[in-house]
Amino acid sequence: MQPLRIAVIGVGRLGQAHARLFSGMPDVVLVGVFDTDGKQAAEISKRHQTQAFSELRPLFQAVDAVSVVVPTSAHYEVASQALSQGLHTFIEKPITTSMEEADALIRLADTHRRVLQIGHIERFNGAVRSLEGMSISPGFIESHRLASFDPRGTDVSVVHDLMIHDIDLIRYLVRAEVKKIEATGVAVISDQIDIANARIQFTTGCVANVTASRISLKKMRKMRLFQKDAYISLDFLEGTSEIYRLIDEEEAADVEGVMIPINTGDDQSRRILRQQSRVQNTESLSLELSSFVEAIRSDSPPPVTGEDGREALRISLEIIHQIEQQRVSM
Numbered sequence: 001m002q003p004l005r006i007a008v009i010g011v012g013r014l015g016q017a018h019a020r021l022f023s024g025m026p027d028v029v030l031v032g033v034f035d036t037d038g039k040q041a042a043e044i045s046k047r048h049q050t051q052a053f054s055e056l057r058p059l060f061q062a063v064d065a066v067s068v069v070v071p072t073s074a075h076y077e078v079a080s081q082a083l084s085q086g087l088h089t090f091i092e093k094p095i096t097t098s099m100e101e102a103d104a105l106i107r108l109a110d111t112h113r114r115v116l117q118i119g120h121i122e123r124f125n126g127a128v129r130s131l132e133g134m135s136i137s138p139g140f141i142e143s144h145r146l147a148s149f150d151p152r153g154t155d156v157s158v159v160h161d162l163m164i165h166d167i168d169l170i171r172y173l174v175r176a177e178v179k180k181i182e183a184t185g186v187a188v189i190s191d192q193i194d195i196a197n198a199r200i201q202f203t204t205g206c207v208a209n210v211t212a213s214r215i216s217l218k219k220m221r222k223m224r225l226f227q228k229d230a231y232i233s234l235d236f237l238e239g240t241s242e243i244y245r246l247i248d249e250e251e252a253a254d255v256e257g258v259m260i261p262i263n264t265g266d267d268q269s270r271r272i273l274r275q276q277s278r279v280q281n282t283e284s285l286s287l288e289l290s291s292f293v294e295a296i297r298s299d300s301p302p303p304v305t306g307e308d309g310r311e312a313l314r315i316s317l318e319i320i321h322q323i324e325q326q327r328v329s330m
Contacts, residue, residue, distance in 0.1 A: 003029045004293060005063040009056070009078055011035045011044040013152075014092065015069035021286050022067070023048040028293060031063045060085040065115075065296060067289070068092065072156055076101035083108035083116070090292045092119040093168070094160050094316065095309030102313055106306040115295045117302035118309030120168040124287040126239030128169065130277035131232070134243070136173050136225070138232075141208040143170070143223040146216035149189055157193035158185070159316045159323075163212035166223065167200075168304070168312040170210070173225065176202040178315060185323040188215050198319045239284075241277045 004027060008018045011033045023030040032051035035041040045052035053059040060066075060081065065088035068079050076096045082089045083105060095118050096102045109116035122128060143166045171178075178200055185196030195213040202208075221236035229246040288303075295302040 001027060003027050004065060004296060005029050005031045006065045006067065006293075007032045007034065007053070007059050007063045008067045008069060009034045009059070009082075010068065010070035011040055012069065015067075016044055017285055018067045018069055018289065019044055019048055019050075021283075021289050023050065025290065025293065032059055034059055056081060060087060064088060065292075066090070067292075072097055072160065076105065079105055079116075080108060083112055083114060086112050086114060088115040088292075088296045090117045090119065090289070091309070093121075093309065094118075094156075094164055094313050095306065096313065099310070099314060099317065102306070102310040106310060109306055115292065115302055116306040117292045117295065118304045118306060118312075119288065120165065120304045120308065120312065121284050121288050122165045122169045122236060123172060123304055124284040124291070125234075125236050126279045126281065126284070127234040127236050127241045129279045130241045131234075136227070136232075137204075138174060138206050138225040138227045140226040141170055141173070141206065141210075141223065143208070143210050144220050145212045146218065146220040147214045148217065148219070149194075149215050151190075155192075157196070157320055158212050158214050159193060159196050159198075159320050161212075162214060163196055163198070163210060163319070164312050164316045166210050166212070167315050168308065169223070170200065170208045171308070171311060171315075174202050174204065174206050174208070176204040176206065179203050181315065181318050181322065183319040183322040184326060185319075193320065193323055196319065196323060200315065239278065239281065243273075243275045243277065245273045245275070246271075 006022050006028055008015050011019055019030060019033055022028055030048055030050045032053050033041050033044050034053045034056060038054060041052040066082045067090045068075060069092050070078055072094060075091055079089050079091050105116060145162045145166055147162060180201040181198060183198040185193040188194040194215050198210045200208040200210060219237060223234045225232040231244040233242040291303050
């Protein structure tokens with residue numbers, strides 16, 4: 001099997017992590033890196049014993065795939081060139097800044113039959129992986145993604161910077177179309193929206209109340225799911241989940257966990273089963289990039305497709321539109 005030749009375009013803080021992980025993967029060769037800051041590219045290339053490219057064209061000619069970790073405003077320009085050259089392409093979220101650009105990238109990937117994967121990393125979080133095998137059908141979801149202010153992300157609103165993680169993850173868990181969106185938010189420190197709340201209703205009847213802020217004193221990345229006979233709490237910072245399930249007395253004898261008696265008002269004897277889950281502590285980004293490589297190797301759809309990225313973008317753009325309309329009318 002020939003090694004897969006990959007390059008990383010954009011080696012800021014996150015791009016450096018991409019370079020580090022690709023350089024250590026079996027059957028993968030990190031051919032090189034590119035950055036508009038030539039000094040930065042040279043430093044990272046030296047660290048990983050690879051080449052610093054000063055132009056994209058020779059880089060495209062030397063590789064099979066690229067990882068695009070540039071500012072969102074440049075996603076389309078870089079990714080469209082890569083896909084047009086027949087390269088498998090990984091793009092950090094959000095996919096692009098507009099629906100037109102997202103559609104164009106998806107068409108290019110289809111035309112050239114290349115893998116297009118979008119970097120919605122929370123799909124690979126240990127908290128989410130711990131739910132594998134469990135039936136998920138939430139009726140209500142509440143999520144909070146709070147962070148302290150960092151000027152690095154202020155080229156986009158908090159919706160594209162933070163909330164879009166939860167938008168994609170909620171879509172993945174609910175697996176239904178969005179029926180209605182209501183949103184509000186304000187710019188506090190930057191010129192962009194710094195805190196936002198959205199109420200997203202799905203065709204199944206599930207409602208998600210989603211809050212994102214980048215002006216908080218403490219970090220929080222939590223999601224709670226409520227469904228028939230179960231309550232699920234996910235902590236993305238810790239990579240853990242807590243599951244509370246209502247079970248019958250007979251079932252209680254066959255499962256492990258903390259049992260809490262409950263009076264449900266009927267003649268049945270019921271218990272609340274509390275289970276805490278933590279999967280193997282593997283770096284989420286490592287799993288994500290490995291899944292990109294595996295999709296290329298197996299010629300199969302990636303876990304997060306261009307269409308997934310497009311839909312997360314569509315919802316986030318509608319949220320931003322509603323908030324901006326409110327700001328204009330005030």
